[in-house]
Amino acid sequence: MRALVTGITGFAGSHLAEYLISRGDVEVCGTFRVRSNMDLLKHLTDQIHLVECELRDPHSVHLMLKEIQPDLIFHLAAQSFVPTSWNSPSETLVNNLVCQIHILEAVRKLDLNCKIHIACSSEEYGLVYPHETPVKENNPLRPLNPYAVSKIAQDYLGFQYFQSYGIPIIRTRTFNHTGPGRGEYFVTSNFAKQIAQIERGLQPPKVLVGNLQAKRDFSDVRDIVKAYWLALEHGDAGEVYNLSSGTAYTIEQVLQTLLSFTDVKVAIEVDADRLRPSDVEILVGDSSAFRAKTGWAPQIPFATTMHDLLNYWRIV
Numbered sequence: 192m193r194a195l196v197t198g199i200t201g202f203a204g205s206h207l208a209e210y211l212i213s214r215g216d217v218e219v220c221g222t223f224r225v226r227s228n229m230d231l232l233k234h235l236t237d238q239i240h241l242v243e244c245e246l247r248d249p250h251s252v253h254l255m256l257k258e259i260q261p262d263l264i265f266h267l268a269a270q271s272f273v274p275t276s277w278n279s280p281s282e283t284l285v286n287n288l289v290c291q292i293h294i295l296e297a298v299r300k301l302d303l304n305c306k307i308h309i310a311c312s313s314e315e316y317g318l319v320y321p322h323e324t325p326v327k328e329n330n331p332l333r334p335l336n337p338y339a340v341s342k343i344a345q346d347y348l349g350f351q352y353f354q355s356y357g358i359p360i361i362r363t364r365t366f367n368h369t370g371p372g373r374g375e376y377f378v379t380s381n382f383a384k385q386i387a388q389i390e391r392g393l394q395p396p397k398v399l400v401g402n403l404q405a406k407r408d409f410s411d412v413r414d415i416v417k418a419y420w421l422a423l424e425h426g427d428a429g430e431v432y433n434l435s436s437g438t439a440y441t442i443e444q445v446l447q448t449l450l451s452f453t454d455v456k457v458a459i460e461v462d463a464d465r466l467r468p469s470d471v472e473i474l475v476g477d478s479s480a481f482r483a484k485t486g487w488a489p490q491i492p493f494a495t496t497m498h499d500l501l502n503y504w505r506i507v
């Protein structure tokens with residue numbers, strides 16, 4: 192069984208690589224770009240077949256897939272930070288959509304016999320009314336930022352290629368996930384890094400924050416990557432599944448949980464630059480369809496994830 196992971200040098204990609212290697216029954220391949228940061232993957236590189244490939248270039252993607260001939264593709268590569276999508280909407284939309292088109296077109300033209308997982312997002316639901324929570328897959332999609340629109344495009348493109356060409360594509364709408372290695376601009380990591388810096392005396396005892404009232408449904412990335420595997424193992428081709436814990440925490444609770452693991456006393460200050468033109472107020476998901484289909488359930492408690500994340504920043 193040969194699996195290809197796009198975005199393998201990234202946060203979820205590196206955890207997925209680790210999980211696939213730990214299984215012992217998967218040959219792991221991944222794409223990287225010349226400018227990719229390999230830090231998260233460096234302990235695994237001798238166990239992965241890494242191929243340089245610019246996913247925005249259709250010719251490179253075609254050649255790469257012709258060479259690798261994967262049985263499974265996990266398509267994780269994307270511009271995934273919401274604030275960047277406000278600053279660079281066209282870049283986010285073009286990048287996220289075009290890379291996927293190149294993969295699907297190459298699979299189609301090469302007539303590859305492979306299953307494809309597409310990492311979509313709970314951000315697609317966007318504006319969710321309180322009576323709609325926890326959201327199910329059939330909830331209306333009301334995106335509130337360009338990133339969310341790009342994920343809807345990826346999501347529906349996956350649906351369309353399944354319908355039009357019968358390519359076995361399974362989409363997951365993953366709710367927030369975090370853990371060691373999370374990029375420093377995402378909220379959990381950002382707060383954890385600030386606390387670790389304060390502990391070391393590298394930052395004054397003040398944590399800068401954005402909107403603390405937003406509610407999010409956090410899972411541990413190590414549980415999520417197992418779900419990605421199960422999606423291809425047991426999911427129905429053409430389907431879309433929510434991946435979520437089912438519990439919502441305010442961002443204030445995230446901060447307080449992290450602070451409960453430290454002795455430092457900090458002030459909390461709102462930084463206007465961290466506020467968004469429109470923020471998704473609440474995202475909490477119903478993943479019962481996926482759980483029933485695959486037997487998946489998150490194993491790692493929220494507090495453990497937060498503690499591991501803080502410890503990650505203490506030693507990085």
Ligand code: GDD
Binds near residue numbers: 377
């Ligand atoms: N980044 C950041 N920094 N967010 C903050 C801060 C801060 O200092 N303070 C409050 N927030 C709030 C944001 O306004 C948002 O409501 C929430 O914290 C989470 O922000 P992010 O961690 O940046 O994640 P996200 O929810 O926008 O998107 C993440 O989850 C999606 C799944 O729902 C990303 O991982 C997406 O790629 C993913 O699809």
